[in-house]
Each structure stands twice: as C-alpha cells, then as structure tokens.
Amino acid sequence: MTDLTQGIVTKSTGSWYQVLDPESGRQIRCRIRGVFRLRGSRTTNPVVVGDRVRVETGAAEGENVITEILPRRNYIIRRASNLSKESHIIAANIDVAYLVVTLDRPVTSTEFIDRFLVTAEAYRVPTVLLLNKIDLFAAPEYREAIDSFVEIYRGAGYEVLEISAAAGIGVDALRERMRGKTSLFTGHSGVGKSTLINAIQPGLGLKTGAISDYHHKGKHTTTFSEIFPLDGGGLLIDTPGIKGFGLIDIAPDELARYFPDLFRRAPECQYYNCTHTHEPNCAVMAAVARGEIAESRYVSYLKMLEDDDKEGKYRK
Ligand code: GDP
Ligand code: ZN
Numbered sequence: 001m002t003d004l005t006q007g008i009v010t011k012s013t014g015s016w017y018q019v020l021d022p023e024s025g026r027q028i029r030c031r032i033r034g035v036f037r038l039r040g041s042r043t044t045n046p047v048v049v050g051d052r053v054r055v056e057t058g059a060a061e062g063e064n065v066i067t068e069i070l071p072r073r074n075y076i077i078r079r080a081s082n083l084s085k086e087s088h089i090i091a092a093n094i095d096v097a098y099l100v101v102t103l104d105r106p107v108t109s110t111e112f113i114d115r116f117l118v119t120a121e122a123y124r125v126p127t128v129l130l131l132n133k134i135d136l137f138a139a140p141e142y143r144e145a146i147d148s149f150v151e152i153y154r155g156a157g158y159e160v161l162e163i164s165a166a167a168g169i170g171v172d173a174l175r176e177r178m179r180g181k182t183s184l185f186t187g188h189s190g191v192g193k194s195t196l197i198n199a200i201q202p203g204l205g206l207k208t209g210a211i212s213d214y215h216h217k218g219k220h221t222t223t224f225s226e227i228f229p230l231d232g233g234g235l236l237i238d239t240p241g242i243k244g245f246g247l248i249d250i251a252p253d254e255l256a257r258y259f260p261d262l263f264r265r266a267p268e269c270q271y272y273n274c275t276h277t278h279e280p281n282c283a284v285m286a287a288v289a290r291g292e293i294a295e296s297r298y299v300s301y302l303k304m305l306e307d308d309d310k311e312g313k314y315r316k
Pocket of ligand 2: 269270274275277279282284285
C-alpha cells in the first residue's frame with residue numbers, strides 16, 4: 001500500500017483514527033504521532049473529523065500513522081464544558097452546517113441557536129436551520145409560532161427549511177442540496193437528527209430514540225462525531241447531541257460582527273466603537289425598538305456579552 005497524501009478523518013476515538021482514502025473509498029485505521037498532542041494542546045482533540053491528513057501506511061494495520069494535518073478551512077468549536085477553559089473541535093472543513101431545531105419536544109431555545117450561529121459565523125461555517133417535526137405543528141393554531149420563528153431567522157439572514165424527518169417532508173430536497181458537499185448535522189438530543197440522517201441515507205441505520213425506548217435501554221447517544229460518505233456523492237458529518245454551546249475566543253467588542261442582523265446596522269451608530277448597550281444614537285437599539293431586529297436576537301447578544309463581562313461593564 002502507498003502512503004496517503006490526502007485522506008479525510010472520518011472517525012476519531014482519541015486513541016485511533018479512521019481515515020478515508022477518497023480515491024478508493026477505503027477506510028484505514030491510524031494512530032497519531034505524539035507531536036500533535038502538544039501542538040493542539042488548547043483543544044481536547046488534536047486531530048478532528050473532517051481533517052485532511054497525510055498518512056504513512058505501515059505493513060500492519062496498527063502501524064498506519066497520521067503524519068500531517070493540512071490547514072483547516074473552517075471548523076466548529078465549543079467549550080468542552082461550561083467551566084472548562086479547554087475547547088473541543090467538533091469537526092473541520094464543512095461546506096454547510098445544518099442545525100436541527102424543534103419548536104417543542106424538545107424546545108430549542110433561541111439563545112442556543114444564536115450561540116451556535118455566532119460560532120459558525122466566527123469560524124466561517126455557513127449554517128442552515130432545519131425546523132424539524134413540522135408534522136406535529138400542522139394544525140392552524142401553530143402557524144403563527146412557526147411563522148414568527150422563521151421570520152426571526154430569515155430576517156437575520158439565515159435560511160430556514162421546514163421539514164419532517166418522520167413524515168418525509170423536505171427530505172428529498174435536502175438530500176439533493178447535500179450532493180457533493182460536506183454537511184454537518186447537529187442539534188439538541190431528541191430533535192430527530194438520527195431519524196433525519198436515516199431518512200437521507202436509509203442504509204446507515206443509526207439508532208433513534210424510538211428504537212432504544214422500545215428496548216428500555218435508555219437512549220443511545222453518539223459520543224463521537226463520524227463522517228459517512230453519501231451514496232449520491234458528498235459527506236455527512238453526524239455529531240453527538242449537544243446541550244449547550246460555550247463560545248470560544250470571541251472578544252466582547254467583536255461579538256456584534258457575528259450577528260449579521262445587528263452588524264448591518266452598526267455603521268449608522270453614532271460611535272464607531274458602539275457596543276449597542278447604552279450609547280446614544282445607537283442604530284442597533286433603534287432597529288430593535290422598531291421591530292426591525294428581533295428582540296430575541298438582541299437579548300441573546302446581551303447574554304453573550306455578559307459571558308465575558310465579569311465587571312458588569314455591559315450590564316445596564
Ligand atoms: P436525535 O436525538 O436528535 O438523534 O433524535 P431521534 O432521531 O432519536 O428522534 C427522537 C424522537 O423524535 C424519536 O422518537 C423520533 O421518532 C422522533 N422524531 C424524529 N423526527 C420526527 C419528526 O419529523 N416528526 C415527529 N413527529 N417525530 C420525530
Ligand atoms: Zn450601536
């Protein structure tokens with residue numbers, strides 16, 4: 001076997017890595033050299049799913065070694081846990097991140113969505129919202145709640161697709177747009193991500209909530225991100241369900257930049273360094289007051305500012 005000059009890491013357990021040879025479709029098991037552990041010490045995982053890597057193939061399977069990580073085009077990163085200083089990269093080299101959300105069962109909060117979107121903006125990952133379980137909200141009395149959700153995010157500049165993984169609404173169109181691309185799927189656990197992935201590519205047979213409830217074994221949770229090559233071409237990155245999203249390395253005075261709806265207004269603020277919290281003639285606050293920026297987006301902005309604001313500088 002010859003060395004791989006451009007493999008794609010499709011699975012990582014921390015002790016070994018699975019690398020796809022895009023030419024042959026073969027997956028090989030690899031280890032890494034200790035040097036990566038040092039270099040990537042700020043994150044808990046030095047080599048991540050989606051990484052383009054070089055591999056030196058050995059005589060035996062256990063002897064394949066990842067020797068180099070090529071520069072990452074982008075990635076999704078979060079704090080390893082709420083209190084932790086360490087960060088965890090969920091995946092790298094993503095064309096589109098699909099954030100699966102539900103209005104109810106479970107509720108996905110706008111603050112959670114906004115935190116994800118800020119990180120995705122900061123690390124240049126285009127994101128599309130998938131509003132799943134739309135079949136549960138077909139009755140006319142839900143229309144207003146759906147429309148107002150969609151309005152918030154379309155107004156902020158994001159695409160929102162109404163889908164139902166269980167009823168097959170919007171799934172074919174989604175599969176079509178994923179063709180040839182690397183698509184990451186994420187969301188709270190229970191939103192239907194596994195059901196959706198199974199609908200996109202039925203052969204995968206991921207475990208879903210319904211199946212594990214039946215066996216009374218508790219919910220199976222994916223603990224590592226994993227990449228699946230798609231039959232129609234392209235890659236799908238499945239990620240573990242996430243509870244919260246700690247922001248990494250975003251300075252308070254940069255934060256507004258990652259809210260496209262707020263940032264659009266910032267040039268009209270009186271002060272070039274306006275924080276949009278208390279300044280006179282702030283165009284952002286004026287737009288919120290006029291209903292042109294969604295209140296929930298602005299509230300998320302304020303909450304994220306407070307994350308880094310031990311002195312209460314932005315608290316008014
Ligand atoms: P995951 O934790 O995000 O992977 O969620 P699962 O795919 O395991 O789904 C959680 C539960 O939601 C299961 O009982 C699914 O059957 C159900 N579910 C998933 N998608 C839909 C949907 O579009 N409509 C409805 N009504 N239920 C869904
Ligand atoms: Zn302002």
